Amino acid sequence: MKSRTKVVVIGGGIAGCSTLYHLTQEGWSDVVLVERNELTSGTTWHSAAQVTNFGMNQTMVGLKSHSINLYKELSEDPEYPINYHHGDGGIRLANTEAQMDGYRHFASMAKGMKVDFEVIDADECAKRHPLISKNNLLGGLWDPSDGDIDPAQLCQALARRARKAGAEVYRNTPVTALTQKSDDTWTVHTEHGDIDCDIIVNACGYRVNEVGLMMGVHHPVTSMEHQYFLTEDIPEIKSAGRRMPLLRCPISDYYCRQEKNGLLLGFYEQDCKTWGMDGIDPNFVNALCPDDLDRVTDVLEGAFDRMPALMEAGIHTVVNGPITYTIDGAPLVGAIPGKRNAFCIIGLRAGLGEGGGHGWLLAQQIVHGEACYDTWCIDPRRFARHTNVELTALKAIEDYQNEFRFHFPHEHRPAGRNAKTTPLTSIFAEKGAEFTVVNGWERVDYIKPSKDFKTTLGFKFDEAFDQIEREVKNVQQNVGLCEVNGFNRIEITGSDRHNFLDRIFCGNVKKQTGKVGLGYFLNHHGMLKGEATIANLPQSDRGPERVWYGSAAASEYHDMDWLRQHLNPNDDVQLKSLTNDITILVLAGPNARKVLSTCSRGDWSKDAFPWLSIRECFIGIAPATVMGVSFSGELAYEIHIPNASLYAAYLAIQKAGLQFNIKLFGARAVDSMRLEKGFLHWKADILTEFDPFETGLDKFVNMNKNEFIGKEALKNRQSKECLNKLVSLEISTKIAPAHGGATLSIKNKVIGTVTSGDWGHRINKNIAYAFIKSEYSSIGSEVFVDILGEKINAKIIESCPYDPNFNIIKG
Ligand SMILES: Cc1cc2nc3c(=O)[nH]c(=O)nc-3n(C[C@H](O)[C@H](O)[C@H](O)COP(=O)(O)OP(=O)(O)OC[C@H]3O[C@@H](n4cnc5c(N)ncnc54)[C@H](O)[C@@H]3O)c2cc1C
Secondary structure, three states, X not given: OOOEEEEEEEOOOHHHHHHHHHXXXXXXOOEEEEOOOOOOOOHHHHOOOEEOOOOOOHHHHHHHHHHHHHXXXXXXXXXXXXXXXXXXXXXXXXXXXXXXXXXXXXXXXXXXXXXOOEEEEHHHHHHHOOOOOOOOOOEEEEEOOOEEEOHHHHHHHHHHHHHHOOOEEEOOOOEEEXXXXXXXXXXXXXXXXXXXEEEEEEOOHHHHHHHHHHOXXXXXXXXXXXXXXXXXXXXXXXXXOOOOOEXXXXXXXXXXXXXXXXXXXXXXXXOOXXXXXXXXXXXXXXOOOOOOHHHHHHHHHHXXXXXXXXXXXXXXXXXXXXXXXXXXXXXXXXXXXOOOOEEEEXXXXXXXXXXXXXXXXXXXXXXXXXXXXXXXXXXXHHOOOOOOHHHHHHHHHHHHHOOOOOOOOOOOOOOOOOOEOXXXXXXXXXXXXXXXXXXXXXXXXXXXXXXOOOOOOOXXXXXXXXXXXXXXXXXXXXXXXXXXXXXEEEEEEOOOHHHHHHHHEOOOOOOOOOEEEEEEEEOOOOOEEEEEEEEEXXXXXXXXXXXXXXXXHHHHHHHHHHHHHOOOOOOOOEEEXXXXXXXXXXXXXXXXXXXXXXXXXXXXXXXXXXXXXXXXXXXXXXXXXXXXXXXXXXXXXXXXXXXXXXXXHHXXXXXXXXXXXXXXXXXXXXXXXXXXXXXXXXXXXXXXXXXXXXXXXXXXXOOOOOOOOOHHHHHHHHOOOOOEEEEEEEEOOOOOOOOOOOEEEEOOEEEEEEEEEEEEOOOOEEEEEEEEEHHHOOOOOEEEEEEOOEEEEEEEEOOOOOOOOOOOOOO
């Protein structure tokens, strides 16, 4: 066994084998994999091993396409061919129009990744799958490349290729402890000795948290028991003369594929069970949980109804094994939050289909610092500290119960709610708030117009449309109040704080005390990594001169890790998170200044406190810090208040606002308004796949300033043709917004992808942002957007159609 290597991958299931192989493909051959038993002795050995192309966003579709292409190549390797039934095809069924709309949207989105799904009706479903009935069926989504693979052969093939490229694999070598040294490299302690390495990767399947514990980390991953059975031969399959396509059924929660001349049927029962919550037997190796088919009778009935031939088929084998789930159902692939040189590829619930792609994207991140796609949807830093073992289990159960029922836009499921609240949450609830969840925080989405008001889940504009309009109009014409909790806030102190930020940000960093600026930072490839406000606070009885760094709630771990990683040892810079201590109340509208002046002493006039100023003050008796910034495009103030004083501040604002009939507004109104202003959302419109020039942020880049992260790479990119442009679109339909991922085309040629869209209530137009190939990006150009299966006309418009000169914002 080597005593030193570059990377140690821990775990020899599909996750570990794929990572090892792809590390060698990215050019690193001094890498090893350690496995406590034999390869594939965790979940991988008994997987149903279906391989599908379906994903809810372009990154997932892209990584699954990579799996499929790789598996095809492996299956055709003359030296070591493996069994892969590629291209049996598969159908995701639907019995509601809303589900069909979802499929239409996902088909539009996949086109941008060169994947052709087909939305088909019930007759066509029955034609393509001769065993199914059309009872209670509207249609489905056809995925032509679906199939299944031999999981053991797949892992052996990947390990074999990795070994050929120089990697080493140590079987029967349990990792017993991990030590991080002062230079941030690691020692991996195993039963057969120690291995020093630069980087470790946790790929330990259901034992993820045993290894997590060795480095003091809890990963939000829970295992669920999951069952399938195999039937005896079914005559209709034997005589069909072709293989049956896969089935995925959100109506009755099962999946199905052909196995020999019978079927393999897997279940997602409502009466489901977590597994291993109180520890896992060390001897649970190549093992299964006891069968329990009684638990799945509810789902089984639906399957019998859909495939009557099943009723005659004998069952010859039942498999019940642990399968991992994360808090939002998507895996955790990337850097481990708060740790250096430590990565994970865990929480895979469809690891056979996705594993090839996840290993590929992870290896790119390890070797190059970033992958070819934006990987936020699988980034382990997308959650914060609230994702404890109990919350993870609740969400895992909910996700398992809804395995094939994708989330609709604005759908926030009930399990594990109220993980993070403020003293105002229950007050807003009493006022009729409907809540959305942002990084665990309960945020007001909108105020329900009546107590029993409900929207229909779907992809079209919903019943809340008129209420959102009322909230927007009140902000535009009067004054509104909105709580923004969980906004990521980092206090930066020390004499080098501005030099440090100058190194991080690609543009000029506001340094003047009492002033606020907006900035963007890049990765080492010159691509957009993040966005933050930089506010400079004076020395006062609340602290020394300091910067408040503010960014999206979801970026809490992501941004802190990035800042910490780029501190130099001699920098006099201290970083402290205030995210969980402070909440923002936004006061917005033409009467905002009058309300603020009524509840807070001092001169709040335009001259004394212009746009982009910051000041410490009191709101009533509550200590507060006010910034003159606006995401809505109206005159607005962000009032930052310690949570202990939030209720007092709220009462003072409400009292001052009484005479103006101040009203609450929520996140959906904000989203509509920011789209009219050309303001971007991190990880919807700000992606690592595009540089700041492509994203239209030229005025936030200063190529003449000293070094900043990504400058050289950006210079290189600047010297080449700009390939894409973020544009604003006006879309000619009142039926549905353009959801992120929808495809843009001209003469059937794909030319771009929508990032976000909604109705702009002040300009009364359906608007969206999209990345589009530069040659089609001029203002006034006409394109088509594929919205729910229809090609809708759209026109490229100026990026800020509401108050383009920013006169209103400046008050
Ligand atoms: C019944 C069932 C059906 C499924 N069907 C499908 C399907 O059709 N399609 C699909 O895509 N997915 C399916 N899955 C999910 C898929 O099988 C998993 O996502 C995948 O196998 C997970 O692979 P892994 O490498 O992450 O974990 P594992 O296969 O569990 O591998 C982890 C490895 O880490 C090793 N390890 C753990 N601790 C240590 C340590 N301390 N030191 C060294 N090594 C260690 C283990 O021994 C193990 O070999 C199914 C799962 C189940 C349970």
